[in-house]
Amino acid sequence: MKFVYGFLIFAILFSVEGFAQKNILKGKVSDENGNPIEGASIFLQGTVRGVQSDLKGMYELKDFPQGTYQLLVSLIGFQNWSQEFSIEAGEVKELDILLKQDDLLLSEFSVSASRGILGQGRLPEVSDFRINAGKKNEVIRIAEIDANLAMNNSRQVFGRTPGISIWENDGSGIQLGVASRGLSPNRSWEFNVRMNGYDITPDPMGYPEAYFTPPLEVVEQIEIVRGASSLQYGPQFGGLMNFVLRKPDKSTRFTAESINTVGSNGLFSTFNYIGGTEGKWNYTAYYQKRRGDGWRENGFFNTDHAHLEVNYAASNRLKLGYEMTYMTTETQQPGGLTDAQFEDDSQQSTRSRNWFNTPWFIPSISAEYLFSQNTKVSWKVFGTFAERNSVGFMRPINQEDDLGNRQVDRDFYTTYGSEIRLSSTYELFGQEQTLMTGVRYFNGNIDRNQRGVGTSAADMDFSVPNGDYSRKLDYSNSNIAAFAENVFRLDEKFLFTAGIRLENIRSENQGQFNLVNGVPQFLDPVERTRSFVLLGLGAEYHLGKSTEFYTNFSQAYRPVLISDLTPPATTDVIDPNLQDSKGYNFDLGLRGSIFPSLNFDVSYFRLNYEDRIGTIAQAREDGSIYQFRTNLGNSISQGFEGYVEFDPITAIFESSRFGYLNLFASLAFIDATYGNFEIKTVNDGQVVERNLKGNQVENAPRQINRYGATYSLGKFSMTWQLSDIGEAYSDASNTLAPNAAATVGLIPSYQVQDLSASWNIWKQHSLKAGVNNLTDERYFTRRAGGYPGPGIMPADGRTFYLTFGLKF
Template sequence: MKQALTIFLMLILSLNAASAQKNILRGKVVDQNKQPVPGAALVLEGTVRGVQSDNSGNYAMRDIPQGSYVLSVRMLGFKEISVPFSIKEQENLELDLTLQEDLLSLDAFEFSVSRGIMGQERLPEVDRFRINAGKKTEVIRVGEINANLAMNNSRQVFGRTPGISIWENDGSGIQLGVASRGLNPNRSWEFNVRMNGYDITPDPMGYPEAYFTPPMEVVEQIEIIRGASSIQYGSQFGGLMNFVVRKPDKSTRFTFETLNTVGSDGLFSTFNYLGGTEGKWSYMAYYQKRVGNGWRENSSFDTDHAHVLVNYAANNRLMLGFEMTYMDTESQQPAGLTDEQFRNDPRVSTRERNWFSTPWVIPALTAEYIVSDKTKISWKTFATFAERNSVGFMRPIFQEDDLGNRQVDRDFYTTYGSEIRMITEYALFGKSNTLAAGLRYFNGFIDRKQLGEGDNGRRMNFDLVEGGIFQRDFDFRNINHAAFAENIFRFSDKFLVTTGLRYERIFSNMEGLFNIVNDQEQILLPQTRTRNFLLGAVGAEYKVTPSMEFYSNFSQAYRPVLISDLTPPATTDVIDENLQDSRGFNFDIGYRGAVQNWMKFDVGYFYLNYADRIGTIARMNEAGEIFQFRTNLGNSVSQGFEGYVEIDPVTALAKTSRFGYLHFFASLAFIDARYGDFATTTVRDGEIVQGNLQGNRVENAARRINRYGVTYRYNRFSTTWQLSDIGDAFADASNTVTPNAAATVGLIPAYQVQDLSASMDINRRYIFRAGINNLTNEMYFTRRAGGYPGPGIMPGDGRTFYFTFGLKL
């Protein structure tokens, strides 16, 4: 990896030298008082070329083909200007620009962001190649949040996003487990998880578990579109969660940043970033190394992350890009606890031989082409070459490790995908409307090998003993074709309606060895299925004022039949040959906006219908034998209130302050997630007893997810206190209160956790961050695991400390 980065830097330096003699447009951006304006966006209209002004207001745009252009300059809080100019070959043209303040016409919602009131925004109505109007959206500006970013502390990162439930059992920060609206947080599998707009999970249609999470220190923002994203992204019920990685610095040829963190339990993390823009080329790369012992006994982690991105403006209309992401992890898993063990000492662990690893490589090619001033096309093609490996003693937690041979499970993922999108503006009845359309192809292959006999050692080793085999070895393939179109109809400056359709075709096939019993191979009968269906959506927005609006959306959604749904726990089990994807819809209605420049809010009601849920019931065949039958059994409904508000009382009362500003926020969600008609069966004394889950609360769905916080800012210093107040939940659909011996079912109690973080930079060069997570050392857990990384109770981390020092060059 180091050699690759060296070659990459040499390439950039050679490109610098090659472009040194080309024509240059340069100058300085200042305000009406002749003070420099840093961070202004300068774009050649109708092209893909653009740069930013640096901290001194200077800018330089190199290697522009000769001709006549219009330079557009945009900056929050200033009037946009457009300046025509002409440039000749090898000309060095000086063009200084003066911006005029425009605070009166500035949207108060945007102005509050410029004052640093929050690290959360919403997506604009139209954003690059997608339509967001009429949808509930959130944008988490990670860089504006006081949080333990080195450890990907999701409780802090998602603190301002209402209704996000989090499984806090992975203190290493390697994996993220989040959900919304009463859905299951297991590795975020109810979200369509992407990075820079392309897939990063093994298979969104068959195995959507997100084993890979980019380091938050390089994430510029996290974009969340609730279930209303189903038309443009083919979402699961949770919607879209897209990690946008930091872009190349457009204000300089070369910049370098390093962040180094130390903390409790042997934590050490180093994050190093470089990037810049030179002529038609822009580039960035980062490397993160993170090691630690973990809060609990028998836990440790060692992770490596790296990413390289290069963009090239082939001409004024075509931008080509390449990026590659690499991750390698080595994690010791302490497994779960019984309820008694948790009460006595949550840090204890009885398993020291469990290890987990997820090597991950994601290459992607991108292209953006400007057809005209009104029409743009985007193309992304991507792949995933990855593994999921575990080794350990997997028996129930109340069984003592016999120190014998360990179980080895391995998955190998090979996926390819491509998406092409077009967005265009057109006039209809005197109004500007927007159409977004696209095509998608995805081919995912999973080679699953489980129940292998490993060694009897203590270290990470996924090799089988000599002559050993995997007792379960099968292949799963998913091929997906999709097409979508969504349109904004603007009836006036205040009112718009969005409508859309998505066509899906999913082909799945699974076959191979299911198990070996008494030296007899049990072959899994090939299971092949093809589904074709349409999804529809309609949304609307009405602007009450320029900064406040009502919004509403209805979108059909689905969850494809997963690999786990098609894998019978035993060969006697039967899978319904007519097993259907789970279907349903999301409905939102809300009111959002800003009051001048001192308050932001978004409040609303949601209704999520999750139909055709998959489950297993007992049946009896003609011979009188009882077998388990997996089929679509019933539905659940989640509904409730989500609200977010942030207030700056100092600005509200005094407009300005020499002593800093206070920002109070509250992120509230009250969720009622319950099963509807959902048939169940149990077997008693050889007889099948019918039952129904109707009225039961959905497992893992807390009724209360509230987070509160306050931030104090003074110049370049800020500190944030946050309280997470989470209600209780059940670990199973039967709503079992008293835990079983294995601690896999039972109540998950309510809890409250506080965090305190601070940050400061000096001269925009020296960076300091520090904090205490779980300030009061609350002992709590968010999950009872039925299998790996458990089984049993998975405790959240107790009190930990961290300190970060950074340097920008």
């Protein structure tokens, strides 16, 4: 923390000097009719300095060295503008800018704007020290979605992203559980989860569970790059999920916003934000408070988020930045249900003394340096200092709470890492080529304390009166990686990418595994080091300006996690001989727009997962069933992902004074099955041999379809969405009949609808309202083997919300 305070003092001291500078370039950005243009980007070419025009079209650049510069101005729908100028020390120079319309781009932009809410896009071929060309990717633009952002409603947020499966058992919105292509949604652990490009999970190589999700009111967009992201972000099968927070406002010294939400079950959320730019400095800060009683009995949540970002242009070529994020939560967990309890009343809860808490602190320092207009480097240093705490009666859900001493489990995470990326462009074959290289170091430590004997109280109390835990493990993990990827453009239509990633992972696990009759049982210390190489290829062929074929192949790797090595303190049993998993992702697709009113992205995918780690229902000699976590051989997920968006009114009439209708369909058909794998179980004292071949992968619905319609008129829009999700199995044995503890059995298909509306009143006020689960569907997406279960974890029924926003 001393480092944090020191940096803030440094920032304040330098800000006084920065604000005192008088060197200014200012002016007004207008169109050909003299109307002011808001949001134009104004940059000094070859530097890190830039601002945006404000509501009146005014801009102001301060405190940059005297000299001669090239001023660049750009905005979608207008032709780029540039002009050379000179400025002396202390000079105040005025330079007005006239932007001319680009008829083609403006037409497409106007059509897009008229169509209301377009929450789905894709990344440019090269951007922000990364290569996206040839990769299956989506950009979810949060501001353009009618959704319950106060609750981070995943079903609405990911509605337009094909193939995303969601565990809907945390109605508070604190934790996110999503996956794709037959992978497990367990706290999004198959994705490399980042925020502004750096890690926010405890350990991507040892414990990648996402206990922290930033408030979506401050998220500008969510970037998803499917499995082919491994070359630049890590070996994960799922790929990258990056939350990009709102950047400092470059058009004003100070702006503020307050968004307040009330809703069903005592929901109250207040989000407050400030930001701005002054000379060499820009900044943002937010605070969110969210609390509610939850939809089920014995449910409660109270969470606080805070974030600060400060950036400083130390010179024309060097930009420094600092971010820190803090979250603390207090959550009462209703626990799971048996199948009979769920059918009787899915809102009920038999666990009144279960609590969960995740204090989370994430600091980050960044630097960006421009060696030249073609070569630049980025450096990020980041860390996570966090906890995962739970207390409660954690026995199987068919056992009644005896109101005795509860079980306390506590994890302490201390991680830090650094990543350097170099971007360079050069000319070859008469085309501009791009080379991206990088080096990454990461070190993480997990201090795991489980099965402590807590109090018999009902409140959130993590104290252990005897001061001891029967399980005390220490897990450390270090990772060194290097990658390189190049875009080769052969002509204006065809490009291909080639890349390589070298990984070295060193893991250690030791400590006390159990306490039997007062005698500690220690693990044999395990130290595992492995080095491997990942390869990837991609290609794009542009049929026209807005339509392209794309394909890619990328290898993947999943190390054994600490959670794989230790059961969740209830019903699971772990295979002591677990091995790392490996495999690859492949995509082949067509995306773009045939005309401005129709966008699409359709593709075939194949995910090969070797030595997959999963759970399988086994029978003991007494006939009781338990879940066994082991390597289940190979699995293959393949299928179709498609997204189509159509505006029939624009297609027929081009324009309408009665509003516009935007229709979308997000479709995924997934065949995720196991290969040849023989298993033996004991049933009624008899050894029974079976084979997993052809069994469906657990937690992998065969269909994930979502449909929606948005009506927009001026500043008003309303969106209806239907989610149609197929059935899934909770274990690799594809057990249909549930066991008594409700940890295995079928997860039925379901359909759920959402309705949301927004109205921007003037430019400073906004109203949003909606109904989630419009028809009050009773369903569940998960059977939990451990906390926050065990048992069936019901999704929320019908809820309402109302949001009022104010900017000034």
